[in-house]
Amino acid sequence: MADGTTFEYIVGHANYWLFSVLMMTGLYVVVARGNLVKKIVGLNMFQTSVFMLYISTGKITGGTAPIFPTDMKIDPAVVYSNPLPHVLILTAIVVGIATTALGLALIIRIREEYDTIEEDDILAAEKLMAAEDDKLHGESMGGRA
Amino acid sequence: MATELTPHAAMSLTEQLPVLQVLVPFMAAPLIVFLGSRGLAWILAFGTSAAAFVIAALLLGQVLDGSVISYHIGGWAPPLGIEYRIDAANAFVLLLVSGISAIVLPYARESVASEIPRRHHTLFYACYMLCLTGLLGVVATGDAFNVFVFLEISSLSTYVLIAQGSHRDKRALTAAYDYLIMGTIGATFFVIGLGMLYMATGTLNMADLADRIADQGANRTVVAAFGFIIVGMGLKAALYPLHLWLPNAYTYAPSVVTSFLAATATKVAIYVLLRFMFSVFQPTFLFEGNTLEFLIIPLAVLAMFAASVIAIFQTDMKRLLAYSSIAQIGYMLLGIGMLSQTGLTAAIVHLFNHGITKAALFMGVGALVFRAGGSFFDRIQGMGKTMPWTSAAIVLGGLSLIGVPGTAGFVSKWYLVQGALEKGWWPVAVLIVASSLLAVIYVWHIVETLYLKTPAKDIAVGEVPNSMLIPIWIMALACIYFGLATDITLGAAQAAAKGLLAGSSGMLH
Numbered sequence: 001m002a003d004g005t006t007f008e009y010i011v012g013h014a015n016y017w018l019f020s021v022l023m024m025t026g027l028y029v030v031v032a033r034g035n036l037v038k039k040i041v042g043l044n045m046f047q048t049s050v051f052m053l054y055i056s057t058g059k060i061t062g063g064t065a066p067i068f069p070t071d072m073k074i075d076p077a078v079v080y081s082n083p084l085p086h087v088l089i090l091t092a093i094v095v096g097i098a099t100t101a102l103g104l105a106l107i108i109r110i111r112e113e114y115d116t117i118e119e120d121d122i123l124a125a126e127k128l129m130a131a132e133d134d135k136l137h138g139e140s141m142g143g144r145a
Numbered sequence: 146m147a148t149e150l151t152p153h154a155a156m157s158l159t160e161q162l163p164v165l166q167v168l169v170p171f172m173a174a175p176l177i178v179f180l181g182s183r184g185l186a187w188i189l190a191f192g193t194s195a196a197a198f199v200i201a202a203l204l205l206g207q208v209l210d211g212s213v214i215s216y217h218i219g220g221w222a223p224p225l226g227i228e229y230r231i232d233a234a235n236a237f238v239l240l241l242v243s244g245i246s247a248i249v250l251p252y253a254r255e256s257v258a259s260e261i262p263r264r265h266h267t268l269f270y271a272c273y274m275l276c277l278t279g280l281l282g283v284v285a286t287g288d289a290f291n292v293f294v295f296l297e298i299s300s301l302s303t304y305v306l307i308a309q310g311s312h313r314d315k316r317a318l319t320a321a322y323d324y325l326i327m328g329t330i331g332a333t334f335f336v337i338g339l340g341m342l343y344m345a346t347g348t349l350n351m352a353d354l355a356d357r358i359a360d361q362g363a364n365r366t367v368v369a370a371f372g373f374i375i376v377g378m379g380l381k382a383a384l385y386p387l388h389l390w391l392p393n394a395y396t397y398a399p400s401v402v403t404s405f406l407a408a409t410a411t412k413v414a415i416y417v418l419l420r421f422m423f424s425v426f427q428p429t430f431l432f433e434g435n436t437l438e439f440l441i442i443p444l445a446v447l448a449m450f451a452a453s454v455i456a457i458f459q460t461d462m463k464r465l466l467a468y469s470s471i472a473q474i475g476y477m478l479l480g481i482g483m484l485s486q487t488g489l490t491a492a493i494v495h496l497f498n499h500g501i502t503k504a505a506l507f508m509g510v511g512a513l514v515f516r517a518g519g520s521f522f523d524r525i526q527g528m529g530k531t532m533p534w535t536s537a538a539i540v541l542g543g544l545s546l547i548g549v550p551g552t553a554g555f556v557s558k559w560y561l562v563q564g565a566l567e568k569g570w571w572p573v574a575v576l577i578v579a580s581s582l583l584a585v586i587y588v589w590h591i592v593e594t595l596y597l598k599t600p601a602k603d604i605a606v607g608e609v610p611n612s613m614l615i616p617i618w619i620m621a622l623a624c625i626y627f628g629l630a631t632d633i634t635l636g637a638a639q640a641a642a643k644g645l646l647a648g649s650s651g652m653l654h
Contacts, residue, residue: 023337030326039326047333054340085343088290092336095297099329102304106322109308113315122319129316137460137521 015056022049034119036110040103047096051089058085159203163216163229166200166239167282167295169193174274177267186270191250193274197243197281205236211640215287223287224350230287234641237493238284238416241500245408246277249504252616253401255609256511260399261309269309273405276302280413289349289425292417293336296381299413300328303406307398317397324390331380331387338373341366342425354425368432374421375436382414384441384478385448388471395467396520400511403463407470408504412496415477419492423645428484442482446576448475453583457590462510463520465587466503469546472580473499479573480561488564489642494634495557498545498627502554505542505620509535512609512617517601522590527600532608536595538621543588545624548581552628556635 010017022045029042063081068074107117114122158165173193177186208214208231216229231239253273261269279299283292304325310317343349345366346357358367380387391411395403426433449472456468473495480492510520512535517524529536545552548559558577565574608614627634 027330030330036322043326043329046330050333050337050340053337054343057340057344085340088349091290091294095294095301095332098297098301099325102301103322103325106304106308106318106325109311110318110322113311113318126316126319133461133521137519137523 015052019049019053019056022046022052036107036117036119037104039119040100040107043103044096044100047092047099051092051096054085054089054092058082160216162200162204162207163214163231163285164218166197166204166243166285167229167278169196169200170274170281171278174271174278177271177274181267183263183266186267187250187254190253190270190274191247194243194247194250194277197277198240198247201236201239201243204231205233205240205637207231208233208236209637209640211644213644224348224353227291228287228350228352229285230351231285232641232644233637234419234493234645235284235416237497237637237641238413239281241412241497242277242280242284242409245405245500245504248616248619249401249405249408249508252404252508252511252613255613256401256515257399259515260401261312265309269306272302272305273402275299276306276405280409283413284416287351289339289342289351289354290336293332293339296335296417297332299410300332300381303402303410304328306402306406307394309402310397310399313399314397316393320390320393320397324394327380327387327390331377333377334373334380335377338370338377341370341373345370351420351425355427358425359427363430363432367426371421371426371432371436375418378414378418378421382411382418383471383474385444385451385471385475388448388452388474391471392464392467395470395507396461396464400507400514404504404507404511407466407507408500411470411474412500415474415481415492415496419481419489419645422481423489428646434484437482437484441478442573445475445478445482446573448472449479449576449580450583453580453587456587457583459587460522461520462513462522462525462591462594463507465591466506466510469584469587470499470503472584473503473546475580476558476561476577479577480564483564483568483570485564485567486639486642486646487560487567489645490635490638491557491560491564493638493641494560497634497638498553498557498624501620501623501627502542502545505538505617505624506546508613508617508620509539509542512613513539515609515613516607517604522594524601524604526594526598527596528604529596531600531604531606534608534614535617538614538617539595540592541621541624543591545628547584547588550628551625553624553626553634555628556631560635 026042026046026049029045030039033039033042058081060079060081063079066080066083110122111117114125116122170193173189177189180186204214211233214231215223217223218227218229221227257266257269276299279295279302282295283299286292286295304321307324308318308321339349342354345364346354348354348357383391395407398406422428422433428434452468452472452475456465456472459465459468477492477495480488480495483489513525513528513532514520516532517528545554548554558581562574562577565571565577
């Protein structure tokens with residue numbers, strides 16, 4: 001590839017580069033952050049990156065919004081963008097909202113029960129509970145609960 | 146789009162069966178919420194599941210000869226419209242899912258009443274119906290994006306159902322949260338894979354995808370799509386290193402939810418893997434053959450051993466069975482990895498047999514929990530004397546889990562060993578038998594606990610109500626029945642395996 005085309009290749013795929021960066025950032029946040037709400041935010045970024053991937057595929061160079069004129073006199077010279085990815089992503093957005101809402105609702109319940117939304121504290125609390133189980137149920141079994 | 150070829154112009158109820166399979170439970174969910182009555186909720190849920198089971202049985206009867214039903218949603222012909230596509234493989238899974246649901250629900254009435262506060266019952270059954278809708282939809286549809294939508298319907302309701310266990314143990318909440326995070330990552334990976342397939346082919350209809358991928362052969366986009374789909378679905382199916390959500394989710398969920406999910410949810414994910422591996426992508430592609438041989442099979446064997454060994458050291462029966470589920474999924478993946486008629490038949494039969502076995506066992510544990518208030522071994526020890534019927538059913542389920550001749554588990558393992566020998570993989574055959582011996586150890590732990598120990602003092606004595614006992618025994622007897630009369634399961638599985646191995650030609654219009 002000559003220099004000019006390499007540059008064009010990189011710039012021309014800007015959406016896809018952004019998709020990769022967003023996706024990896026989101027996934028990293030989910031894994032690395034200990035705060036449950038931040039995890040949900042990371043998950044959101046991760047899902048949003050996918051919306052971008054899909055919508056980028058629907059764009060056609062020079063294409064306009066895929067709406068036919070009301071008189072249905074369609075000029076064959078006009079290029080339309082592909083509407084299907086948009087429709088698919090509309091569904092995916094709804095799924096994303098539902099996931100976020102449910103995740104946040106679970107966090108509220110976790111906060112009520114554990115009094116914290118930090119993963120480390122929750123794990124510590126669960127470790128204590130497991131140790132109690134161990135003591136209560138494990139010893140007589142000669143094993144670990 | 147609807148041309149003179151529109152197949153359901155004649156509008157008889159039979160022709161609407163594929164869509165009714167999904168629509169009936171889907172309509173039941175909001176209906177339960179609107180009626181808002183606890184008594185009606187259960188009746189509706191049970192009636193719906195029974196109807197779904199009848200529909201699935203009728204569908205399986207239609208496609209057992211290898212034919213394919215193609216139902217066009219709204220009269221829009223595929224590949225543009227959404228298609229529901231029923232063949233032997235998915236009719237068999239539909240029958241399993243709806244059958245388990247119809248048998249678990251009578252059991253649910255008492256079990257839910259004892260584990261979940263009354264004010265949540267109506268919504269619990271609505272959620273259960275949504276979960277059933279999602280699982281049936283994933284299996285029935287022939288449109289790849291539709292799989293994702295139904296998958297999320299079932300997953301979201303599953304997270305809610307698991308969180309209901311928080312009334313007994315607050316760890317159900319964190320289990321549900323962890324599953325939500327991992328399940329969403331899995332589903333998003335899956336949808337990225339679909340996006341790449343769409344880029345490469347411009348279609349989302351599975352049959353159409355298969356044709357176009359077969360035409361253009363492998364390229365990097367298709368290979369990447371395959372990777373994303375396998376990882377995404379692997380998470381849902383609890384493929385060995387991706388199983389971390391499963392033990393806690395199964396342990397802390399209400400007994401009814403665990404029984405239903407253990408028998409259906411991972412099985413549906415396995416079905417989607419099958420569908421994508423064999424119908425959409427071709428096993429003849431080098432990348433797929435390599436993935437199966439060098440990645441899936443070693444992981445499956447690892448699962449068979451690692452998860453079984455962990456199961457041996459558990460002192461909570463529910464958690465023990467959860468780890469055993471991970472091991473059993475290894476057997477199914479091993480059968481798939483063999484890429485032969487026998488191996489695939491074994492995988493599909495095991496999918497069914499393990500479904501009924503685990504349903505029997507988890508319902509049995511649920512019955513013990515109903516009386517003992519917990520599933521730790523020191524709570525349930527000696528229950529063989531106080532609850533002889535439940536304990537006997539658990540033993541039958543345990544025998545099927547090991548694969549003792551005369552039980553359902555034996556049939557599938559027999560075929561699995563045969564598949565390995567056909568391939569000349571005798572070490573794999575030895576490993577299958579060896580891992581079954583590990584199952585003997587943990588099932589013996591259960592039997593020993595139930596029969597050879599003295600019961601804890603503070604436990605309510607007596608059997609569970611008949612409405613719980615009868616479903617447990619239906620499942621336990623099914624484990625025996627399908628171990629002796631193998632025509633139904635093997636016939637359906639062989640037809641399904643043949644259809645899948647025919648690859649995209651099996652998907653042609």
